[in-house]
Amino acid sequence: xxxxxxxxxxxxxxxxxxxxxxxxxxxxxxxxxxxxxxxxxxxxxxxxxxxxxxxxxxxxxxxxxxxxxxxxxxxxxxxxxxxxxxxxxxxxxxxxxxxxxxxxxxxxxxxxxxxxxxxxxxxxxxxxxxxxxxxxxxxxxxxxxxxxxxxxxxxxxxxxxxxxxxxxxxxxxxxxxxxxxxxxxxxxxxxxxxxxxxxxxxxxxxxxxxxxxxxxxxxxxxxxxxxxxxxxxxxxxxxxxxxxxxxxx
Amino acid sequence: xxxxxxxxxxxxxxxxxxxxxxxxxxxxxxxxxxxxxxxxxxxxxxxxxxxxxxxxxxxxxxxxxxxxxxxxxxxxxxxxxxxxxxxxxxxxxxxxxxxxxxxxxxxxxxxxxxxxxxxxxxxxxxxxxxxxxxxxxxxxxxxxxxxxxxxxxxxxxxxxxxxxxxxxxxxxxxxxxxxxxxxxxxxxxxxxxxxxxxxxxxxxxxxxxxxxxxxxxxxxxxxxxxxxxxxxxxxxxxxxxxxxxxxxx
Numbered sequence: 001x002x003x004x005x006x007x008x009x010x011x012x013x014x015x016x017x018x019x020x021x022x023x024x025x026x027x028x029x030x031x032x033x034x035x036x037x038x039x040x041x042x043x044x045x046x047x048x049x050x051x052x053x054x055x056x057x058x059x060x061x062x063x064x065x066x067x068x069x070x071x072x073x074x075x076x077x078x079x080x081x082x083x084x085x086x087x088x089x090x091x092x093x094x095x096x097x098x099x100x101x102x103x104x105x106x107x108x109x110x111x112x113x114x115x116x117x118x119x120x121x122x123x124x125x126x127x128x129x130x131x132x133x134x135x136x137x138x139x140x141x142x143x144x145x146x147x148x149x150x151x152x153x154x155x156x157x158x159x160x161x162x163x164x165x166x167x168x169x170x171x172x173x174x175x176x177x178x179x180x181x182x183x184x185x186x187x188x189x190x191x192x193x194x195x196x197x198x199x200x201x202x203x204x205x206x207x208x209x210x211x212x213x214x215x216x217x218x219x220x221x222x223x224x225x226x227x228x229x230x231x232x233x234x235x236x237x238x239x240x241x242x243x244x245x246x247x248x249x
Numbered sequence: 250x251x252x253x254x255x256x257x258x259x260x261x262x263x264x265x266x267x268x269x270x271x272x273x274x275x276x277x278x279x280x281x282x283x284x285x286x287x288x289x290x291x292x293x294x295x296x297x298x299x300x301x302x303x304x305x306x307x308x309x310x311x312x313x314x315x316x317x318x319x320x321x322x323x324x325x326x327x328x329x330x331x332x333x334x335x336x337x338x339x340x341x342x343x344x345x346x347x348x349x350x351x352x353x354x355x356x357x358x359x360x361x362x363x364x365x366x367x368x369x370x371x372x373x374x375x376x377x378x379x380x381x382x383x384x385x386x387x388x389x390x391x392x393x394x395x396x397x398x399x400x401x402x403x404x405x406x407x408x409x410x411x412x413x414x415x416x417x418x419x420x421x422x423x424x425x426x427x428x429x430x431x432x433x434x435x436x437x438x439x440x441x442x443x444x445x446x447x448x449x450x451x452x453x454x455x456x457x458x459x460x461x462x463x464x465x466x467x468x469x470x471x472x473x474x475x476x477x478x479x480x481x482x483x484x485x486x487x488x489x490x491x492x493x494x495x496x497x498x
Contacts, residue, residue, distance in 0.1 A: 072424075072475045096482050101474065140476040141424075175321075175390075183497035225350065225492040226321045227389040233345050233485070240489035241497065243474040248432035248490065 002030055003039040003047065003138045005145055016040055016050070018060040026052075026060050038062070046070065046143040072142050074101030075192045075246050079164070080235045081157060083110035083202035084117060089232040093200075094129045098136035098146050100239035105133070106149040108157060108199065111207035117151060126150055154210060158217045161197055166190055167219040169199040170234045171206060174223035183238075186222050187245055196242070198222075200234045251279055252288040252296065252387045254394055265289055265299070267309040275301075275309050287311070295319065295392040321391050323350030324441045324495050328413070329484045330406060332359035332451035333366060338481040342449075343378045347385035347395050349488035354382070355398040357406060357448065360456035366400060375399055403459060407466045410446055415439055416468040418448040419483045420455060423472035432487075435471050436494055445491070447471070449483045 004026070010017045018026065018040065026032050034052050040062055041047045047070055050062040080102045082093045094105050107129075109116070117125060129148040137145045152160070161167040168186060190196060199214065206214070215221075224237040253275070259266045267275065267289065275281050283301050289311060290296045296319055299311040329351045331342045343354050356378075358365070366374060378397040386394045401409070410416040415438070423429055439445060448463065455463070464470075473486040 074474075096479070096485075099476055099478050099482050100486065101476060140478065142476060183493060223497065225323075225489075225496050227348055227350060227391060229348050229389065230345070233348050236345075236482070236485050237349065237489040237492070240474075240486040241493040243486070244432060244490040244493055247474050248472065 001037060001039050001049070002026075002032075003041060003141060005041045005043075005134060005137065008043050011042055014064040015053070016062050016064070018062065019058060023055075023058060023060050027055055037065075039068070040064075041143055043144075070141070070143065072140075073144060074103075074239075074243060076190060076242065077103045077193070077195045078239065078242060079104040079106065079160075079195075079197045080239070081106045081108045081152065081197065081199040082235060083108045083200060083231060084113040084115040084151070085202055085231050086115055089230075090129065091132055092232045093235050094132045094146075094148060095136045096236050097239060098133045098142070099140040100236060101142075101243055102146050102235075102239060103144070104147050104149065105129070106157075106160075107151045109151050109153055110202045111210055112204035113202040114204070115202075122151060154213055157199065158213060161217055161219060164195045164197040166194065166196045167199075167217070168197070168222045168238075169206070169211075169214050169219045170201065170224055170238065171211065171221045172201070172228050173205070174221055175226050175228050181223075183222050183224060183241060184245075186220055187242065190242070190246075192246070198235070198238055200231060200238075203231055250286060250288050250298070251275075251281075252290060252390060254290045254292075254383060254386065257292050260291055263313040264302070265311050265313070267311065268307060272304075272307055272309050276304055286314075288317070289313075290392055319390070319392065321389075322393060323352075323488075323492060325439060325491065326352045326442070326444045327488065327491060328353040328355065328409075328444075328446045329488070330355045330357045330401065330446065330448040331484060332357045332449060332480060333362040333364040333400070334451055334480050335364055338479075339378065340381055341481045342484050343381045343395075343397060344385045345485050346488060347382045347391070348389040349485060350391075350492055351395050351484075351488060352393070353396050353398065354378070355406075355409075356400045358400050358402055359451045360403075360459055361453035362451040363453070364451075371400060403462055406448065407462060410466055410468060413444045413446040415443065415445045416448075416466070417446070417471045417487075418455065418460075418463050418468050419450065419473055419487065420460065420470045421450070421477050422454070423470055424475050424477050429472045432471050432473060432490060433494075435469055436491065439491070439495075441495070447484070447487055449480060449487075452480055
């Protein structure tokens with residue numbers, strides 16, 4: 001059934017209103033009418049099965065039939081810090097990272113990021129990534145939309161790490177050495193409801209300065225298998241492994 | 250160091266010749282010259298560190314310095330059967346599936362595949378996917394290029410399954426039910442050097458007929474976490490989890 005995230009102030013007891021782009025999707029794309037059912041997701045209470053009571057110009061009025069007690073959320077809070085990359089790499093990380101359960105995604109201006117974002121265009125780009133996250137949340141049937149932050153620099157990143165239980169960074173070189181601690185070892189103390197932060201480098205990897213700074217602040221380097229992964233594949237490996245470990249092992 | 254796969258008949262004891270597109274890459278893109286080093290990969294013997302002895306018109310002559318004893322290959326043989334999908338989804342599965350260690354990738358004409366391939370255009374499309382697999386193998390520093398087969402139908406797929414130790418199919422509905430066997434349970438008997446086959450449905454999922462046929466032939470349905478994954482994300486979750494389990498747990 002089609003799912004829509006609806007902000008808190010559009011709910012009133014057991015009724016709610018959907019406005020904006022979603023109404024277009026409901027009435028034009030899905031061609032739904034009064035009496036048709038959909039799932040509306042409350043930011044705190046989660047998904048509710050609803051039916052449409054009225055469609056007026058620009059507003060879809062719904063009534064809650066049933067609160068659904070689904071739990072599709074990864075049992076840990078994971079923040080993915082993804083370096084700015086070429087082409088649509090960041091879009092891929094946001095879309096597929098959302099499907100795989102990330103809580104927060106933060107673009108990072110790495111020393112070796114080939115891509116640089118124009119400060120003026122940044123708000124539009126973040127807005128676009130946020131929209132991708134919303135659509136991926138609906139598609140993957142999550143009850144939370146991951147938040148996409150504005151671009152971070154190294155100092156902000158290191159400071160943010162202080163609020164987390166586990167801080168990792170993925171370093172392509174780890175895949176090239178035979179002596180390493182396994183990812184399983186790194187994740188073994190991750191507990192339910194824990195806060196995990198993982199930083200992923202750009203195409204050219206982290207600079208020495210970045211590695212030093214990250215290590216000095218207690219970030220642990222992790223290996224994601226012995227093959228060299230692209231910058232947009234690495235976060236997907238990490239999130240899949242976390243899901244496997246916590247939800248499927 | 251730059252890596253190139255070189256077919257068997259271009260090797261002679263400790264010398265080899267590189268021809269075709271790779272020579273353009275070596276001399277024009279990388280601007281390498283006599284004396285420069287590269288890694289050439291022999292189909293059976295694996296990677297060797299080499300240096301260039303001569304560049305003639307269209308041929309790069311190399312000499313082996315050292316056979317490298319790397320092992321970057323997933324310790325199981327995994328065949329990914331990916332349904333035909335819209336846009337570049339199959340390209341994504343081939344590229345990232347290669348990075349994540351797949352051995353074989355087979356496009357599948359599923360009952361609900363929206364995309365249909367014109368038989369006449371199929372050889373070109375497979376050739377293109379094979380090229381993507383080669384480039385991804387070089388980039389991820391693998392010593393084997395996964396093979397991409399021509400499009401399979403359900404009967405071919407079921408017959409192929411007979412040669413495998415473990416046959417799975419990923420069924421979006423598994424993510425929607427609370428009663429399920431975990432992926433960990435499904436994978437617990439997978440042993441080193443075992444042969445694993447996994448089938449992934451198209452955007453609209455498998456038809457009832459497909460599910461019945463797969464189950465009747467002993468294919469087990471697997472869940473890939475509780476979230477609904479896109480058709481191109483599901484194989485990446487599966488391969489990452491296998492890598493985690495066998496290489497990083």
